Amino acid sequence: MPIYTPPLKDMEFILHDMLKIHEASTPGYDELDVDFTSAILEEAGKIARDVMAPLNAVGDSEGCTLDNGIVRTPKGFQEAFDLLRAGGWTGLDCDPEYGGQGMPYVLAAAVGEMQAGANMSLNMYPGLTHGAYSAIHAHGTDELKQKFLPKMVTCEWTGTMNLTEPHCGTDLGLLRTKAEPQGDGSYKLTGQKIFISAGEHDMADNIIHLVLAKIPGGPEGVKGISLFIVPKFLVNEDGSLGARNGVVCGNLEEKMGIHGNSTCVMNFDGAEGYLVGEAHKGLRAMFTMMNEARVGVGLQGLSQAQAAYTNAVEYARDRLQGRAVTGTQNPDGPADPLIVHPDIRRALMDQKAFIEAGRAFLLWGATMIDAHHRSDDKAANGLVSLLTPVMKGFLTDKGFESTVQAQQIFGGHGYIEEQGMSQFVRDARITMIYEGANGVQALDLVGRKLASDGGKHVMAFFDLVKSFIKDNAENEALKADFLEPLKAASKDLQAASMFFMQHGMKDPNAALAGSTDFLHLFGHTCLGLMWAQMAKAAQEGLDAGTGDAKFLQNKLVTGRYYMQRLLPETGLRLARITSGATPVMALAAEDF
């Protein structure tokens, strides 16, 4: 069975050596010194490794069951969830006014990677609650906040997001669920929602559904969508639970993975609900949840890659098979370990070089989210909004690919469920799909984010790269190995942006045909920047003689691998993009 190894050392390097969070001016970051942060991460890592990870395979093989409207979660999930609640982990970065710990998101993100890596299905119950919490926190009235948030912060009550209906996923304008006003400020909701993660389960006293629905008479399409709170049990004035509301789980889906999380068909039959935010402005409120959820899904993708990778490394060190082509390395054994073989190393280095930069990318993004929320930094908000589809789409595409590579190291054993590597692949697969399929992320990036505010945010990204290269131009340790490849990648990204600007206005298809390639081109450039920044931090540590020299040298080695063997993909992506719309659109729909 796979084990989970918390990547503590790497997280600490990124947070303190690279991002230097303890020196940042963002309110709350002064608390994040090395000792405090390490203590939190170490404790979270222990829970992930010792409590959550051992239940991962259990969740996969047992799954959830629906019996008479009651959804039973896998054995052990309740106890583990209780432990997360008791430790205050579910409200780590929530508002202290409602019982949260008030920690910055960057810390919650690091903790979240470990919790998702250890047990993605289990971690989705508090994870979705957090998304629902954020939407109510940002858009709900004081009354609603007082009523619902304290119990959601502690996860005594869990939350859900109800968007999808059988006939509409991405295209929410088509949704049919109706919310009839009752004259007393409440609404009655009727309709069916599908793919509702944690929609029903036996681990919480109440479930707070956030539901998109249409108020009759409102505008057509997405402009007529409103957001509602629909609790499973109505909540009395005194906070005690009242009558069972008219929302039930009609079915559980059999899925490729995340079996430990209940994916529900939810039927609303005149269920009582309360408007969150303004009528017909539900999409805006929903996007509060969605943007947070998208970064969270990027984290999930990365987390599965990390979990799978560490197991693949162990296997490659232990499994004896064949001899090194350059001469026997394990003369006392019947064969050498797999890790002597260049192609096994190539696969492991691909994973390692992706994972470490992906982690830096996400944690950097988290610092920008904090800067936005804690000091209203509009530039940070603009940049992280631009990068959110990249974090979601690129890190989950590559995260999945990385789990497949890890599974491949095991040969036939990787295909056997007992070994547990298949689960990483099957669980990671959903991250490319939910919270906006990755094609939708690419569309959001190219069709919306890229040109928003007159292209200001992408220009800010280019400036960032440029300044970094300029500021370190004399650094011989970085020059050839890091700055030049980064410059080349950034040039490819600029050329692609330019191509879209020149052709996209006349022919939107010319831009959209390259949207997924652009997302990957952007992702690689971001990871290239992360590696350059990590290399700089590592070199500084080596020069100053601080830190673990071996660890810092390995950072440089891994970074060089990324720059030499992975980053050059930007050129290919650019070539695809500049081939334009014709190859993609030339075939008639009936000719496929």
Add this chain to the structure above:
Amino acid sequence: MPIYTPPLKDMEFILHDMLKIHEASTPGYDELDVDFTSAILEEAGKIARDVMAPLNAVGDSEGCTLDNGIVRTPKGFQEAFDLLRAGGWTGLDCDPEYGGQGMPYVLAAAVGEMQAGANMSLNMYPGLTHGAYSAIHAHGTDELKQKFLPKMVTCEWTGTMNLTEPHCGTDLGLLRTKAEPQGDGSYKLTGQKIFISAGEHDMADNIIHLVLAKIPGGPEGVKGISLFIVPKFLVNEDGSLGARNGVVCGNLEEKMGIHGNSTCVMNFDGAEGYLVGEAHKGLRAMFTMMNEARVGVGLQGLSQAQAAYTNAVEYARDRLQGRAVTGTQNPDGPADPLIVHPDIRRALMDQKAFIEAGRAFLLWGATMIDAHHRSDDKAANGLVSLLTPVMKGFLTDKGFESTVQAQQIFGGHGYIEEQGMSQFVRDARITMIYEGANGVQALDLVGRKLASDGGKHVMAFFDLVKSFIKDNAENEALKADFLEPLKAASKDLQAASMFFMQHGMKDPNAALAGSTDFLHLFGHTCLGLMWAQMAKAAQEGLDAGTGDAKFLQNKLVTGRYYMQRLLPETGLRLARITSGATPVMALAAEDF
């Protein structure tokens, strides 16, 4: 539930317009005229679509069960298998001396793609039998052939390949199964084999295991391996079944996919066996099976891509979601079909452009196998041996990727098992692993095949490309769109080969670190050549006014997509290769 659509038109185009098999001088090809071939393919397609495909999901959800040593296959499998037997499909290309139809392999390969695409798990039962048949046919004594082959040709008896043991997969030198000579020419085999596909099941009267084992006192390592026939039931002189032999299924593996095929732990406990070929020369005989099996696995990978693709196309045409960015295309509906969106088309074109060229590549390979077997064409044998790891490794890597893309088109619905797209992904995943994991294929290609016979075969490949380009240099329809990109790809492949020659002798790791990249670089170049040849054939048809003009034009469109958007990957692969061994090997094993 997915449907299976036989790609008849495309197969016929490849066989007759591109490969012109009916004009080839290979003995037996004169029978393969358009009418005869079409009749066979049409009938095979019907069985695949109407009989095998409807059982695909059944096999996945029911799986196989082991009960008191008896393995039960999914409902309906027996009847479908009987139908394949009754139609003579199991012996299509087998030797008429043993009851086969004596058809060329190229026809069997086309039929095989459809059978595997419709139901990979079911098709593995006759598929493995064919591999065992080939090994006995090539290396067995007349007595063994007379005794076993007729019943294997009809699949009354099925066959297996027993190589892997718990501690050794690729590294067969480590195997422990022993074969003790009994003095009467027979042996007693004792040991355990794992991952034995179709090792035990309830669909045949007898199961003929081909088993690798060591005769005590023989040479160490792979030079001491012999191949044996071990029947489940001993066979009497008169051909009737005798005593139960000492080989039993100890367990069934729970796998990620191919649930309809039984993957068995086989325990040999003094089981009676008969030597096939010479003692200690078992590996050579095994490779007869392996090479055939590798091409077959390439076919499987492609077949899953094809099956998944046609379902994705249907879904993309039917599912209404969003509006085309260039203006509404389905004004009477609530939304436009998915297929209007550029990124959906990009994903479909990726699949289509890969699949059609992959099919051409395999069928071209099959003609070379026929040329070798039927007219002892050594050049054809050399070239197809070189290309076998490419067919296996590249077509299964890309085939799997293609099923993931097809699944992605379905959004959340693709993740639900009921929809059936997950099964294509899970089933395709094994093709990258078994019959030599793809990393082993890359090693075989770079470490063995590339330099074999002084590099003669790779030179023959380059000559082929060169001649094609030269012969068609004046063809304006091909020049810019096909010949130039092909030339560039071939140049990249030559540069990579040159890099290996220059560095590989001094430092084998410099070559092996790029082995997987080389396999993909070679694969893309082959598919580029296939597209150039298909484009030529399509253009000839258009010029002559023969054939379906729309179909031929679509070929050109799809080919241009490949050349513009997929083939440029060769440059990236070359860059990775020429970065050499350092980035890959620099980290110490303990530092991962």
